[in-house]
Amino acid sequence: MRRPELVCPAGTLPALRAAVEGGADAVYVGLRGATNARNFPGLNLTPRELAEGVRHAHAAGARVFLALNTYPGPEEWPEAEAAVDAAAEAGVDALIAADPGLLARARERHPGLALHLSVQGSATNRRAIGFYHERLGIRRVVLPRVLSLAQVRRLVERLPVEVEVFAFGSLCVMVEGRCMLSSYVTGESPNRCGVCSPAKAVRWEEGPEGRSVRLNGVLVERFGSGEPAGYPVLCKGRFRVGGHVYHAIEEPTSLNVLDILPELVRCGVAALKVEGRQRSPAYVAQVTRVLREALDACLADPDGYRPDPAWVAALDRVSEGSTHTLGALDRPWM
């Protein structure tokens, strides 16, 4: 059985250290600026911090990937190219990118740099992944969260590249790389700006109908008294459809694959990814430790593996809506 890498997020050097200490096999980070999908204030590394992070991780036997996964326009292009060079100079173990032109440029300038296709690449079938492999030389694909377990298994069997899947964290309901809900309402999208439903567009209001939250003036959610109020991501809001008000796209919930870990490992996936570069070092430490323990238990005895209720509880405590789902991996979710 292939031992999948546990790939954990880090938005800062303390988070990177927490991930390494917690047992991550690899840590993925972003550079400051609009070159990555978690372009939040106070987050991401400078080139100097990146080099330091790489030294720290390598000394502990862990790898570092740099995510450069927005689609740069002409104005952002020089910054994106500089980020590719910074990644190569810092000695990262792989570059995670989505833009075909940028991948081509990275391959040309740094032939030794391993390329991973970001989830933002939106490659959901073997021909799309084949494009990135044959034309651009990617060695690994991070699969969008729209595929069933059976579809993941078939892809692993048939693809000449490694397959990485999301194991835990916030759940994108839409196919990544092709969702513009955020830019439609706020002007900023994951593809162009590296953000979704940005905090600067959020306004909370108290009124007779309860607590309302708006994104750029658009009402996303209204909470009754005592109802837990979550972050107003557009796809987790309540809307009126056909006279009913409900979570028309998805409830606030997180992805968690602990229930099907042996199936995923048996599929032969190369890596399991934790979402959340925007999260705190404490979060990264907690989630990394739980997933490390679960993955080790699963690898030691896949047939006897059962998710420990303590793991599930620990992860639910830090989950959106304090609940979890298998998402598209489980067909009834669709």
Next chain:
Amino acid sequence: MRLSLAPIPYFWPRERVEAFYEAAAGWPVDVVYLGEVVCGKRLELRLEDWIALGERLAAAGKEVVLSTQALIEAESELARMERLCRNGRFAVEANDLGAVHVLAEAGVPFVVGPHVNVYNAATLGLLAGLGARRWVPPVELPGRVLARVLAGRPRGLEVEVTAYGRLALAFSARCFTARADNVPKDACELRCRHDPEGRLMETQDGRALFVANGVQIQSAAPCNLAAELGAMREMGVDLLRVVPDASTTAEAVGILAEAAAGRREPAQAAADLAALRPGVGACNGYWHGRAGLDWRGALPA
């Protein structure tokens, strides 16, 4: 500037599709895109049926292009996409890089559809080198960014901008129509056939925001770029694309055709388009580098 008709985004019965294109054969559009782009379960028309429809439109003088599905997961969907790409009769609009890969391998020139992520000249040049001869930019690309990308436009590549109609904003594995009816996707009974213009999603304070169309989410407000015709002409946009719906397409095509021919003022055309769908407004924010739903500019009364 020429006009084009995007594929019908909704699931209509065959008779309605045929009637729509019978009418479209007489409209002032130059290019017609055909095919099911949204959901692999909508098989009311097969490839052979689309080709037969295409023959009738070609006989009426239209350029016909077959469009591939945007989100392809299942092997059955992949097989249908490959067959469509190798149809041997009409050009193809690729709506994911899988289709681009198949078309490049087959050596067939193609259109890069709006669901392929092209945001810069490097990617556009790469695709042009693989056989792209027309590009429909992502709907969120601002006009000024488009102008900069086009400054290095590959020779012979045409550009087509979505100028009117509801915008495709997202695709999912989940079906939002089935979810609205509380049925599993695997037993959806093709509920979307009852929504010829999708299902409106309003905010809790009554703003029409999105439209659920099976696995796709659209903008509730139609995009309306008639007032930008001058800027588009200046930067070398070749075609204006209209996204079909069940109620306003014929009129919208007529208005845009007159504006493109210089017989109607762009601002007047914008106002006339906005009047086609009262109550849901219009949007042009993306073009101006703002939130997509914004409307910038005045509409004459």
